[in-house]
Amino acid sequence: MLEALLNFEILRNTFYTGLIVGLLAPLLGTFIVVRRLSLISDGLSHVTLAGISFGLLMQKKYTLLMLTPFHTGIFFSVLGAIVIENLRHVYKSFQEIAIPITLSIGVGLSVVFIALADGINTDIYAYLFGSVAAVSRADLYVVLVTAVFVIIVITFLYKELFALSFDEEFATVSGIRAKIIHYLFIIMTALVIAASIRIVGVLLVSALMTLPVATAMRLAKSFKQTIIFSIIYGETSVIIGLITGYYFEIPPGGTIVIIAAILLALTLLIKKWYSAYIYRG
């Protein structure tokens, strides 16, 4: 793949995007997992699919439109994020209900838009499972801007996000503006999901946000370590997954998630053996 990487710009774009989402998805994923909101990424990815299908429909009907399905996907994802956060305030005692509501609306809209655009085609297939050759230079720039935005916000608000994830009540009492930070966080999540979809696809994007974190949590001693290990696991899965996907002509969503799952299984096994070894002395 290395040679191909040097020769084909589109592969290069995919690879760079992969590296960026391999960092961003587990980074945000750590906060999502500890807040027990893992399913939020599934909800948002299906809303993003609705946006993508809408974009494909628009492209087909009005070819002159400047907006690509990637852009409409981002727009829908952010919109879905705002809806989820509002619903979470409406159903205070049943906050998780916000996720199935948005997920089903997302799928419903996708079905309608895909049907109107005359059915499933190869484009949709790439959006569902990811693709090694789907990222244009313009897309890469959008992903880069997203990355800069997310990293700046996390750097500035790390303490607030950490405190809110651990104990919202204490954080609010200490003067942290919970509401605005929650909105900002979920909008970042929406952006990262939209960015990741080109690589891992709608159906598997949530795996990239949760599997590396689940693995890291078994090893890490602190929250910061959890983030660092998650990113290492995320990047490893993306790099190996993209290369194997390219060679075996399998959509990379599948290979990336399988690698992440193998890493999880290995970590659990090694930890179990190690604990047994220590226990026996």
Add this chain to the structure above:
Amino acid sequence: MSHLIEVNNVTHRYDHHKVLEDVSFTITEGDFVGLVGPNGSGKTTIIKLMLGLEKVQKGSITAFNKPIEKFHNKGHISFVSQKANSFSRDFPATAKEVVSMGLTTKASVWRPTTKKYEYLIFEALDRVNMLKYANHNIGDLSGGQQQRIFIARAIVNNPKLLILDEPTVGVDTENVEQFYQLLSQLNRELGITLILVSHDIGTITTHVNDLLCLNKSVHYHGNPNDFENMTDEQRSIIYGHTMNTITHHH
């Protein structure tokens, strides 16, 4: 001594259910206040109102001479919640990281983990005798140790008033006494005004110097010794009949 909190004629309802009725009291600087009442007596509600977690419906509350609506907490009031005992045990955070959360508002926009903050965190851990557990995972500690970490988190920002909502729930009986001693130390040595919420009047009266009995309205506010010297019957009258069942142990 100035008044840190003034509660004036506060009445509060959830839907149609009245939980507080015409409650008035003041919290004076330096006091160690025991706020007692049976379950459902409105203790948690009055705490939430004082912390600004709920809006005052009727009456008024002032905190540090400012109406509570305009009071922006920059570390003056700190809090140890009942819920601190029910956080997720698998949460991947060290004791040190948990304490650092108490410095969130103090830290400026540019906030590298400077030596000064590290020092404050270690000082708070030392104060609660948990220094050697700094790098332990919070979930691996016992209930009593966790509660000490939450106290450290609450005092790391040097608050003037510390409110503790049923902090001994989940702490073994043998550690409860030590826990009260720690609170008395915070009160005497650091001069932190304390409000300790409890449904267990038995143990609390021996440690606090100001007793506030709440059951929808204030039934008693004053010296805990005077309260102890009353007969059970007198206490029942003050308390309201729902509290008859609570006995006094010594």
